[in-house]
Amino acid sequence: MSDLIDAPLFGENAPEFTVSEISGAIKRVIEGEFGRVRVRGEVGRVFRARSGHLYFDIKDDRCVLASVTWKGQVGALSALPEEGMEVVATGKLTTFGSQSKYQLNVEDLRPAGVGALMAMLEKRKKALEAEGLFAAERKRPLPFLPEVIGVVTSPSGAVIRDILHRLRDRFPRKVLVWPVAVQGQSCAAEVARAIEGFNRLTPGGALPRPDLLIVARGGGSIEDLWGFNEEVVARAAAASEIPLISAVGHETDTTLIDYVSDHRAPTPTAAAELAVPVRMELLAWTDQQGARLTRAMTQGLSLRGQRLRDLSRALPRPESLLDPARQRLDWLDARLPAALKALAQTRRGRLTELAAVLRPATLRSRVTAENQRLHHLPPRLDAALARTRRQSQDSFAKCAARLSPLPIRREIDRKRKELDKLSARLTPCYESRIRTARDRLDGLERLRVTLGYEATLQRGYAVVWSGDHVLTTKGAAEQAPALEIQFRDGRLALGKTQKKRKPSDPSPEQGSLL
Structure with a gap:
């Protein structure tokens, strides 16, 4: 049989390849022909593995191209793929021999035109709005006069000069500038880190934490401003604990950071105007308020003085208020000596009456009367104590009579007779219950024997055992290591020595009972 398989056919001279050889040959052909290509299509399924590799599909109306970006290449992408986004991918074709498939190793990914960017922006905007990041109740009020202002922008552009100039003209404040790239691939990450970095500063530290943040950039195309439409920037602005003003682009330019910031300024110069008031206007307003306060105080004092004078005219003269009290004092002074004499005479008469009652006799x-009463008390006390002692002795004798041994024995004998009567009644009842339970148990035993499988064995049936388990199916019997068949008069052990026969094998002449 092996000779027939190994023998080559007549005229057959094609070389033989191993699977790895043919896979490597295909890989070299594809990578050689398509070393670097640009593919335009719609992003399909997107999956990011735990290893950091990014897997996604690029498709059109008829075909799907599997694509992969390795972990080290993800950071260099201009935009991350999102399902439904139309993109232009740049990379090289390669193969994955383990699954017999080819794929595109994407090194750069860009949205395919302004329309795709706007569609992706609208999708992000709806997602962030659904999370509540645009809600008005999340907006914080701007401080009236911040001590320190943090600015996130490019240090070399005209934007920072406009902001500093405007702040110096209106109200000079301390300004901390965090330099970032305002366009390009690193823009979004640097702006997000700058916002988070300002929030991590310690208030009152060596580098003070700003009271207000301004994220600013000049105008440009949608591609130039795209870094401020990235989700990482929007989330960093929404998570900022410091009130934030967004001033990105011109008045007609709108980015995602404008929706999540606490206030939007149409231009960077307008952001500086929102950040601080005009110092001269504050001084003028303070002078006006001081003048108003002085006028109000002078007018209030004048009105209250006039009111006091009006009320004083309605009051009576002080002499008229004191005359009745002075007259009453003179009247009481005239009556006091006579009243003192009368009181002394009254008290003297009362003392005389009491002295008459308290004579020595x-x-x-x-x-004498109390002494006689005291002499009569001891004889009466002895009699009372003797009477109480006799009563206590009589009560004790009665209790001792009740607790004598004879009544106790009589009570014990009576209780013993009652116990014997109860025992005599309990014994027949107990035996009757035992007989009833034994009869019931015998009936259950007969029912068990009748319904048990031993009775079935008497009628010519058998039971197949495997150890302590009863087997009821053919498959279970084939899997069992050893079998025992129980007949009416005992068990028969069987050894399994024959393998399971295939349908194509010829029927054996002799085998086991199964």
């Missing part, structure tokens, strides 16, 4: 008679 009366006191001596009261003391």
Whole structure:
């Protein structure tokens, strides 16, 4: 049989390849013919593995091209792929031999035109709005006069000069500039890090934390401003604990950071005007308020003085208020000596009455009476104590009579007789219950024997055992290591020595019972 398979056919001289050889040959052909290509299409499924590699599909109306960007290449992409976005991908074709497929290794990815950028921007805007990042209740009020202002912009452009000039003209403040790239691939990451960096500063530290942030950039095309439409910038602005003013582009330019910031300025110069008031206007307003306060104070004092004078004219003279009290004092002064004399005479009469009652003879008679009463008390006390002792002795004797041994024995005998009667009644009842339970148990045993499989064995049936388990199917019997068949008069052990026969094998002449 092997000779027939190995023998070459007549005239056959084609070389033989291994799977790895043919896969490598295809890889070299594809990578040689398509070393670097640009592909335009719509992004389909997007998947980012735990390893950091990015897998996605680029498709048109008929075909799908599997694409991959390795972990080290993801940071260099101009835009990350999103499902439904039309893009132009640049890279090289290669193969993945383990799955017999070819794929595009994408090194650069750009949206295909302004229309695709606007569609992607609208999609991001709806997603962030659904999360509530645009809600008005999240907006914080701007500080009236911030001490330190943080500016996130390019240090070499005209924007920072306009902001500093406008702040110096209106109200000079301390300004911290965080230099960033305002366009290009690194723009979004640098702006997000700058916002987060300002928020991490310690208030009152060596480098003070700003009271207000301004994110500014001059005008440009949508591609130039695209860094401020990235989701990482929008989320960093929304998470900022410092109030933030966005001043990106001209008045007609709108980016995602404008929706999540606490206030939007049409231009960087307008952002500086929103950040601080005009110092001269504040001084003039302060002078006006001081003048108004002085006038109000003078007028208030004048009105209250006039009111006081009007009320004083309605009051009576002080002499007229004191005359009745002075007259009453003179009247009481005239009556006081006579009143004192009358009170002294009254008290003297009362003292005389009390002195008549408290004569020495009366006191001596009261003391004698009390002494006689005290001499009569000891004989009465002895009699009372003796009477109480006799009553206690009688009560104790009665209790001792009740607790004598004879009544206790009588009570014990009575309780023993009652116990014997209960025992005599309990024994027949207990035996009857035992007989009933035994009869019921015998009936259950007969029912068990009748319904058990041993009775079935008496009628010519058998039970197949595997260890302690009963087998009821053919498949279980084939998988069992050893079998036992239980008949009516005992068990028969069987050894399994024959393999399972295939349908194509000839029927054996002799085998096991199964």
